[in-house]
Amino acid sequence: MEQSQSEALRKIQVLEFTAIELNLFLDTHPEDKNAVDIYNLATRELNKSKKAYEKMYGPLVNFGFSRSKSPWQWISSPWPWEV
Template structure:
């Protein structure tokens, strides 16, 4: 499988997405034990909103990030395009 060249702009976007995903995981764990913390809920919702804005930008360079209808595919079908997220 050949690996496509990614523009340099891709890497900061992917790093930002990884940071936001980390924040969302940590806030989820915190909120599981502190469900009434309104400030944490607000932080979670802001991070989730930001992630929804960021994903299309990352997918513009990389292609779809999620399967099962959460991301669109361009033509031709590009789910098998390398590099995959764990190969970066």
């Protein structure tokens, strides 16, 4: 079953929150191997989810952070917050 655009975006938001929170935790607990493992898993899933989203719906960000097909896609789809 294919995810809807809003479901895919929600998954990215959850993974970004997880990665940020783990990053902050690891700043004060750098020796916590379990947290490092979870952080690495979250970032792998985040990058995979972003790549899948952009392939299906277009770029999430611009200014050199996301590739675009031709014609320029940044303005041709709903903004991420409009989904």
